[in-house]
Amino acid sequence: xxxxxxxxxxxxxxxxxxxxxxxxxxxxxxxxxxxxxxxxxxxxxxxxxxxxxxxxxxxxxxxxxxxxxxxxxxxxxxxxxxxxxxxxxxxxxxxxxxxxxxxxxxxxxxxxxxxxxxxxxxxxxxxxxxxxxxxxxxxxxxxxxxxxxxxxxxxxxxxxxxxxxxxxxxxxxxxxxxxxxxxxxxxxxxxxxxxxxxxxxxxxxxxxxxxxxxxxxxxxxxxxxxxxxxxxxxxxxxxxxxxxxxxxxxxxxxxxxxxxxxxxxxxxxxxxxxxxxxxxxxxxxxxxxxxxxxxxxxxxxxxxxxxxxxxxxxxxxxxxxxxxxxxxxxxxxxxxxxxxxxxxxxxxxxxxxxxxxxxxxxxxxxxxxxxxxxxxx
Amino acid sequence: xxxxxxxxxxxxxxxxxxxxxxxxxxxxxxxxxxxxxxxxxxxxxxxxxxxxxxxxxxxxxxxxxxxxxxxxxxxxxxxxxxxxxxxxxxxxxxxxxxxxxxxxxxxxxxxxxxxxxxxxxxxxxxxxxxxxxxxxxxxxxxxxxxxxxxxxxxxxxxxxxxxxxxxxxxxxxxxxxxxxxxxxxxxxxxxxxxxxxxxxxxxxxxxxxxxxxxxxxxxxxxxxxxxxxxxxxxxxxxxxxxxxxxxxxxxxxxxxxxxxxxxxxxxxxxxxxxxxxxxxxxxxxxxxxxxxxxxxxxxxxxxxxxxxxxxxxxxxxxxxxxxxxxxxxxxxxxxxxxxxxxxxxxxxxxxxxxxxxxxxxxxxxxxxxxxxxxxxxxxxxxxxxxxxxxxxxxxxxxxxxxxxxxxxxxxxxxxxxxxxxxxxxxxxxxxxxxxxxxxxxxxxxxxxxxxxxxxxxxxxxxxxxxxxxxxxxxxxxxxxxxxxxxxxxxxxxxxxxxxxxxxxxxxxxxxxxxxxxxxxxxxxxxxxxxxxxxxxxxxxxxxxxxxxxxxxxxxxxxxxxxxxxxxxxxxxxxxxxxxxxxxxxxxxxxxxxxxxxxxxxxxxxxxxxxxxxx
Numbered sequence: 008x009x010x011x012x013x014x015x016x017x018x019x020x021x022x023x024x025x026x027x028x029x030x031x032x033x034x035x036x037x038x039x040x041x042x043x044x045x046x047x048x049x050x051x052x053x054x055x056x057x058x059x060x061x062x063x064x065x066x067x068x069x070x071x072x073x074x075x076x077x078x079x080x081x082x083x084x085x086x087x088x089x090x091x092x093x094x095x096x097x098x099x100x101x102x103x104x105x106x107x108x109x110x111x112x113x114x115x116x117x118x119x120x121x122x123x124x125x126x127x128x129x130x131x132x133x134x135x136x137x138x139x140x141x142x143x144x145x146x147x148x149x150x151x152x153x154x155x156x157x158x159x160x161x162x163x164x165x166x167x168x169x170x171x172x173x174x175x176x177x178x179x180x181x182x183x184x185x186x187x188x189x190x191x192x193x194x195x196x197x198x199x200x201x202x203x204x205x206x207x208x209x210x211x212x213x214x215x216x217x218x219x220x221x222x223x224x225x226x227x228x229x230x231x232x233x234x235x236x237x238x239x240x241x242x243x244x245x246x247x248x249x250x251x252x253x254x255x256x257x258x259x260x261x262x263x264x265x266x267x268x269x270x271x272x273x274x275x276x277x278x279x280x281x282x283x284x285x286x287x288x289x290x291x292x293x294x295x296x297x298x299x300x301x302x303x304x305x306x307x308x309x310x311x312x313x314x315x316x317x318x319x320x321x322x323x324x325x326x327x328x329x330x331x332x333x334x335x336x337x338x339x340x341x342x343x344x345x346x347x348x349x350x351x352x353x354x355x356x357x358x359x360x361x362x363x364x365x366x367x368x369x370x371x372x373x374x375x376x377x378x379x380x381x382x383x384x
Numbered sequence: 385x386x387x388x389x390x391x392x393x394x395x396x397x398x399x400x401x402x403x404x405x406x407x408x409x410x411x412x413x414x415x416x417x418x419x420x421x422x423x424x425x426x427x428x429x430x431x432x433x434x435x436x437x438x439x440x441x442x443x444x445x446x447x448x449x450x451x452x453x454x455x456x457x458x459x460x461x462x463x464x465x466x467x468x469x470x471x472x473x474x475x476x477x478x479x480x481x482x483x484x485x486x487x488x489x490x491x492x493x494x495x496x497x498x499x500x501x502x503x504x505x506x507x508x509x510x511x512x513x514x515x516x517x518x519x520x521x522x523x524x525x526x527x528x529x530x531x532x533x534x535x536x537x538x539x540x541x542x543x544x545x546x547x548x549x550x551x552x553x554x555x556x557x558x559x560x561x562x563x564x565x566x567x568x569x570x571x572x573x574x575x576x577x578x579x580x581x582x583x584x585x586x587x588x589x590x591x592x593x594x595x596x597x598x599x600x601x602x603x604x605x606x607x608x609x610x611x612x613x614x615x616x617x618x619x620x621x622x623x624x625x626x627x628x629x630x631x632x633x634x635x636x637x638x639x640x641x642x643x644x645x646x647x648x649x650x651x652x653x654x655x656x657x658x659x660x661x662x663x664x665x666x667x668x669x670x671x672x673x674x675x676x677x678x679x680x681x682x683x684x685x686x687x688x689x690x691x692x693x694x695x696x697x698x699x700x701x702x703x704x705x706x707x708x709x710x711x712x713x714x715x716x717x718x719x720x721x722x723x724x725x726x727x728x729x730x731x732x733x734x735x736x737x738x739x740x741x742x743x744x745x746x747x748x749x750x751x752x753x754x755x756x757x758x759x760x761x762x763x764x765x766x767x768x769x770x771x772x773x774x775x776x777x778x779x780x781x782x783x784x785x786x787x788x789x790x791x792x793x794x795x796x797x798x799x800x801x802x803x804x805x806x807x808x809x810x811x812x813x814x815x816x817x818x819x820x821x822x823x824x825x826x827x828x829x830x831x832x833x834x835x836x837x838x839x840x841x842x843x844x845x846x847x848x849x850x851x852x853x854x855x856x857x858x859x860x861x862x863x864x865x866x867x868x869x870x871x872x873x874x875x876x877x878x879x880x881x882x883x884x885x886x887x888x889x890x891x892x893x894x895x896x897x898x899x900x901x902x903x904x905x906x907x908x909x910x911x912x913x914x915x916x917x918x919x920x921x922x923x924x925x926x927x928x929x930x931x932x933x934x935x936x937x938x939x940x941x942x943x944x945x946x947x948x949x950x951x952x953x954x955x956x957x958x959x960x961x962x963x964x965x966x967x968x969x970x971x972x973x974x975x976x977x978x979x980x981x982x983x984x985x986x987x988x989x990x991x992x993x994x995x996x997x998x
Contacts, residue, residue: 150396193407195399252425252433266437290426297415308408317396324404331411335418342421 032081032377034310040303041354041369045070047296048355054262055276055283056357062276066357073366080370084378085319088371089146092139096163099136102129103170130179131364133167135371138186138329142321145194152194157204160191175220178348182336186329193324194317243279244343246271251285251342258289276357278349281341296355300334310376319375326368333365445606446580449599450545452626454559454589456635457663457864461550462559463590468546468678469526470519475506477538484536485517491532492525494518501564501679505582508570516582519546519678547583547677553670554638557698558662558800558862559631560588561673577601583677587698589631589862592799596866599626627866632661637991641666644987648971648980649693650951651700653845653860654988657963660849660858660882662798664967664988665842667699702804704838705970708926708977709766710955711787711833713851713895715774716759718786720891723778727894730756733769739776739824746772746828749927763898766909766925768832775831780822783830784810789885790847798842798860806843809836834929845968848955850885852922852963854892857882896922900960903982910954910982920960921989925977926953949973954981958989965992 028035049063056062106129141160148156164187172180192201216224250266259265264286266272275283284292304327311323330353337352339345351358353365425433454463471492478484485499494517502517509515517539518525526541533539547562549555562583565573569584578584580601585591602623641652641664654664671688675681680688688696697703719725735753737746748754748768754761762770775783788794793808807813809830811822829835839847846860859882899922902908909925928951952974957966967985974980 150392150399189407193400193403195396195403248425249433249436251422252429253437255426255430255434271437285422285426290422293422293426294419297418301415304411308404312401312404317393317400320397320400324400324407328407328411331414335411335414338418342418342425344417344421 029377034373034376036306044299044354055280073363077366077370080367081373085375089318092143096136096140099132100167128360130171131360133183134364137183138190138325141187141190142318146318150195151197178350185332189328190321190325193321243273247282247341248343250282254286254289256290258287258292261287279341280356281338281352304331310372314375323372323375445604447602447623448580449623450625452597453628455630456633460635462555464548465545466548467543469521469541470516470544472514472516472542474514474538549673552672556670556673557667558665560590561676562590563676588800591801597626600624627868630865631862632864634663637664640991641988644984648974650971651841652969653700653841654967655845655849657849657852657966660860662860662862669693669695671695700841704806706928707833707839708928708953710924710926710953712763713924714790716895719774721887722782722786727759730758731770732756733767737769737772760898764901764908771831772828775827780827781810784808790850796842796846796860799862806840807838841968841970849966852957852966855885855887909978913982913986921956921958922960923956927977952977952980954985956985
């Protein structure tokens with residue numbers, strides 16, 4: 008803080024602004040990064056949606072709502088997150104079970120819980136509740152955690168992930184599982200254990216394969232060999248690659264992408280929106296977009312390094328890495344280096360519920376950053 | 385905060401920082417991977433993908449598979465693919481589609497319906513696909529178009545394989561037919577599998593085994609330039625032809641059965657009792673399935689649909705007829721097995737039957753009655769009074785349950801779609817359909833296969849086969865073996881050995897002997913077909929009432945118009961000792977089973993067992 012006080016004389020105006028922002032618990036760089044990303048997203052979405060103001064308006068309203076959730080959560084002190092982590096987790100798992108039971112009755116895939124006025128996917132809660140709860144548990148354990156601690160954490164992760172996979176929503180199940188696993192990793196799991204877990208996981212793959220639904224198997228197989236089904240499922244990947252490749256270095260220009268505008272590219276405003284960026288804005292546009300993501304992620308890494316206790320460290324670190332995983336899984340899928348799992352590009356893809364969850368996560372990060380005790384040197 | 389806690393915090397932090405550093409490195413590597421891939425696609429592969437994108441239109445062209453051939457048991461082709469020249473248009477390449485269509489119509493003499501159908505097809509396909517306007521061009525049309533071809537860019541003559549049914553009417557109800565994929569079909573078909581295929585099985589074997597027959601669509605990835613011209617094939621995945629099917633049907637027998645029916649409408653179903661294989665499956669009148677393949681003109685279709693003898697109706701599968709006296713052997717078994725009947729108990733038949741406290745007379749077909757008859761002679765002479773009493777003493781529910789074991793009132797499960805279950809009534813059944821209770825009189829007429837009872841010819845044939853097997857159940861089946869197709873290996877289609885009905889041998893003997901007497905004894909109702917047979921036939925005649933004769937009046941065949949005349953039925957199997965064929969015959973409005981239906985069954989059995997003409 009010595010450094011800060013020297014700055015104070017240098018630019019008093021900005022310091023006051025900073026102080027106000029700190030008082031209302033907004034982290035300026037993170038907020039700026041998110042706003043830039045959302046702005047870019049609107050531009051891309053306008054093109055991807057076939058120039059629909061209607062779509063823009065709806066996305067804007069969602070964004071506004073999600074931003075208010077974020078700012079609201081930022082006001083809460085991290086110790087409350089910690090206290091409520093297991094409760095949130097318990098509630099989330101119960102809701103998942105409820106959805107599954109209702110789905111059984113309704114005969115078919117059911118992810119939504121309909122509360123009359125409100126309709127939401129309980130799996131979204133778990134995207135936050137799982138890392139929160141694992142962090143809550145492992146924060147109290149010695150470092151490195153003992154085998155039994157790992158086992159408990161594993162169970163905490165596996166139960167909701169399993170329930171979500173059963174819905175069936177493989178993409179979300181993997182993301183929830185990954186979020187929990189990242190906490191375990193950050194908590195200092197021994198490399199040996201990590202290797203064992205990875206080995207067991209690899210050995211279990213055939214078992215998992217056995218339980219996958221037909222369409223899920225198709226997706227994996229198609230990824231391994233998209234040309235095998237060029238008329239059916241492989242079509243997504245082939246068209247996506249054409250869109251990206253034909254974009255070249257500078258892109259074809261906004262609203263000029265033939266793949267996008269002539270509807271060759273499927274799911275272009277949702278899961279495959281990255282291909283729209285690639286076709287219309289080229290390599291430059293892609294690098295720019297990835298740059299914004301990296302900026303946001305590095306700010307989050309900074310926040311987690313600054314965090315002052317084990318729980319907030321683990322949680323902020325996990326939220327950061329999970330966000331990266333989202334970005335990587337989606338872009339990797341669109342450019343054809345990962346299988347097609349229905350994961351949207353965070354904050355850019357058109358669609359509602361995941362945006363609220365994501366920004367809620369950023370709210371937690373802002374809270375962690377702005378509620379720090381400013382201990383002298 | 386204790387020193388220990390602070391130390392733990394610091395230790396935690398050290399590990400945490402190391403892990404974050406490790407993760408950051410991983411993330412940078414992953415991001416690097418993304419960038420490398422993007423560079424690869426957008427810089428290195430740019431030209432390649434730019435070409436593909438510039439003309440994305442003809443990128444993937446489907447290669448339709450050849451449909452499997454359908455053979456009869458002796459290798460006679462029942463459904464074949466023949467090359468046919470079709471005029472096809474690629475709408476995208478045609479500037480003035482309406483003008484072109486009008487010119488083509490003028491040039492080749494196409495009907496308005498051809499044009500209408502084309503427009504419908506066009507709506508279902510992408511504009512870069514080649515869509516047939518007219519199939520089966522004749523020589524003159526080909527020549528005319530060939531001269532003018534340069535003036536019609538985007539129009540071409542293609543060779544397509546067209547399904548043909550060489551036996552036409554004879555196999556229409558068994559083999560069925562394929563027809564153009566309709567909008568309703570599109571809802572259930574996988575468009576990826578059917579891209580490039582214009583036909584799908586609509587009925588019969590063609591429908592049941594659509595998945596086997598269709599094969600697997602291949603495709604070509606074509607590299608194209610800006611004008612949409614193919615400049616090279618990038619990749620070809622050849623189609624896999626559909627499986628060839630061998631049916632158990634014997635086309636010679638089928639023809640014999642069809643011819644034996646003569647001028648009568650009706651149905652003949654012949655089954656190999658041991659296996660359930662269907663040897664003949666005739667529904668008459670029939671129709672030529674070939675026009676359905678390339679699109680039957682509407683007025684022709686309307687004529688078929690509206691014809692009073694309903695040629696499109698599959699009588700063997702969906703015709704529900706009163707079985708009449710053909711149920712008597714089965715009911716006799718019911719009396720022996722679940723009733724207190726003994727084979728030699730005699731019942732007196734005065735020529736009519738009255739329920740207690742009722743004046744209504746249930747008549748026997750023979751006015752003076754049969755005298756005192758036991759079970760065997762009741763079957764042989766088809767005594768109605770005996771079976772009125774038998775049904776009444778068993779009660780409808782017991783009877784209905786027992787008849788259900790032989791498949792009465794149930795679908796047989798034959799591999800032709802659309803089968804009807806028919807009816808064998810019970811009290812429960814009537815309760816569901818009517819507000820009236822079950823009346824005893826209804827039990828009485830059920831005893832002679834009248835009233836609510838309705839059976840399909842295939843059901844009767846199966847019941848006869850089970851009788852011939854002395855209780856072993858079989859499911860009628862046309863598919864014998866498949867060859868080729870996506871599974872590659874030849875596979876015999878076998879069905880699991882059916883369960884057997886638990887009925888004592890002695891009772892089988894009684895009933896089957898009685899059925900042999902139907903044909904071979906002097907008093908048998910089908911004794912007319914016995915001369916010249918060098919094996920025993922077990923049979924049963926039946927006459928199904930279409931028209932109700934008022935009380936106190938007599939039914940005179942000559943007085944009743946043809947539409948009101950009784951249906952003639954006959955079930956039989958032969959040789960009686962070691963059955964190789966079971967037959968059910970229905971001749972609509974044929975009058976008596978013994979004189980009309982029995983000779984048809986004889987002709988079929990003779991053809992099959994002696995190989996000669998009857």
